[in-house]
Amino acid sequence: MATGRSLAAVYYARASRTVPLRAGAWRPRAVAVAAAGEPASEHVRRLVAEFDPAVPLDSAVTPPSGWYTDPGFLQLELDRVFLRGWQAVGHIWQVKNPNDFFTGRLGNVEFVICRDANGKLHAFHNVCRHHASLLACGSGQKTCFQCPYHGWTYGLDGTLLKATRISGIKSFNKNDFGLIPIKVATWGPFVLVRFDDESTEDNVYDAVGNEWLGSASDLLGTNGIDTSLPHICRREYIINCNWKVFCDNYLDGGYHVPYAHGALASGLQLQSYETLTYERVSVQRCESAPAEPDDFDRLGTKALYAFVYPNFMINRYGPWMDTNLAVPLDSTRCKVVFDYFLDKSLLDDQSFIEKSLKDSEQVQIEDIALCEGVQRGLESPAYSVGRYAPSVEMAMHHFHCLIHGNLSG
Incomplete structure (x- = not known):
């Protein structure tokens, strides 16, 4: 924010304050997020206000490009989106x-x-x-x-x-x-x-x-979000795009899949795609194309893609679960952390694991190229706002409305 202190400054400036704990111990007080009422700059407030969540999806325009390029906007997000709530x-x-x-x-x-x-x-x-x-x-x-x-x-x-x-x-x-x-x-x-x-x-x-x-807790808890799946590996990517560009790409309801992910599209029945929205979660579901008996099949019969606001994605398909965490580095760069989990019955099948991870890596390479291309377009003077495809991009609109709610509150 252009005025006021960041969360960390508030923490450490007041760290000498103490509060009593159990058994008579004392420890520095960890204070809450940036002081209530500290204003964002007028410029950032205008950027927030340029998006109207009350406009219906079929008439709405997307947030302005400044949401994805302005360093002051990211600072406000850090204080009001990332450093509040779980x-x-x-x-x-x-x-x-x-x-x-x-x-x-x-x-x-x-x-x-x-x-x-x-x-x-x-x-x-x-x-x-x-x-x-x-x-x-x-x-x-x-x-x-x-x-x-x-x-x-x-x-x-x-x-x-x-x-x-x-x-x-x-x-x-x-x-x-x-x-x-x-x-x-x-x-x-x-x-x-x-x-x-x-x-x-x-x-x-x-x-x-x-x-x-919120109310998505039961749905996710009963759809294979399983603590028993062992962790297989972690992959990290530094992507030259705002963190929300990566999330938007995830939330377009499979819109880009047939154009950008040919191999993945061949394994999905995209006409079965559906999107559900909850308070702070959206869930996309899709059935997989029938596999031949001898085909390599990492997707199983159904795929579930859950987005947990603001930046966490859970993908459950076949014997796999993978998660994506999009961490902002600055206004035009993010780190995305992928963690892969696999059913115990396949832990010794190295050929299956290697082939699955290779296929997943191909999707990530394709998505990185898309996201970096979008970021360059957002920085161009030719672009200001866009439109939503109402039949598929409802989860993306839901995401933008949640951000607006945090930043304008």
């Missing part, structure tokens, strides 16, 4: 065992997810309380987090265990300098965090599902 950040196989951890970044918020020696899941800001060095990188196993800068050491429960070279320091209580916690939960095989909730109570599975997925 956000998917990983999967349970990354923290399957005690002492497992992984790190991530969303906007200017660095975080670490870990499981302590007792198996309890935690999330913290990945920042040393001494002089702000990042504590951990990547993923792996640790029994504690030791700052690489000055050696301050923290337990996997966030407690400051050791502060080096502080003899002579005054008015210092190490209980005031533990890691700043972030609320964390799991739903199905997914790890979720929320940055705007300071409560410390345990998260109830059903409540988390209802908050994150």
Whole structure:
């Protein structure tokens, strides 16, 4: 935002405030998202207002190109879209065992997810309380987090265990300098965090599902979103497009499939495509074309594509589930993380796995070319707004309406 502070600035500027926790311990207060009432710039407010969610789909125009190119618009999205409510950040196989951890970044918020020696899941800001060095990188196993800068050491429960070279320091209580916690939960095989909730109570599975997925929770829970599917691999792509371009491409109801994905289109019955929308979720479903007995068949009989606002996609087809997480890097670049999960019965079938991943990779290459081409077009002076295809692009319109609701609220 052009005026006001970002979420991270609010967190750390006020980190010296403390609140009591159980057993008499004290820990820095993790404050809520950017202060209420801090205005966006007039320019960004105008961009938000240029899209009218009240116009019916068959008469609506798409958001203006500035939604996809303006750095100030992305800053407002980070504060009001990504850093409010539950956000998917990983999967349970990354923290399957005690002492497992992984790190991530969303906007200017660095975080670490870990499981302590007792198996309890935690999330913290990945920042040393001494002089702000990042504590951990990547993923792996640790029994504690030791700052690489000055050696301050923290337990996997966030407690400051050791502060080096502080003899002579005054008015210092190490209980005031533990890691700043972030609320964390799991739903199905997914790890979720929320940055705007300071409560410390345990998260109830059903409540988390209802908050994150709304009335789509039962549909997804009974359609193969399965914790028993082992994680096979991860692929990451840096794409030269705004994060919403990738989401829009996903949400066009199969519109682009016959034109851009010839091999994929041959395996789907596109006339069976249907789209369902819920509060913060849209689901696209499609039947697969009948396979010959000896054909390679990774798609199964039906495919389900669930989009969970704002940036998480769950694809369930045949024995596979894969997820896509679109993380904004700047206004014209994003990182998309693909995680692949497979039915246990096929774990030893390396030929099937390799062929499936190769076919999926081909689709991603085709989509990357599309998305980068769209971004270049959005940056052209020739384009301002477009139109929706009412019979197929209802999920995309739903996505844009949700963004508008967050940004104008």
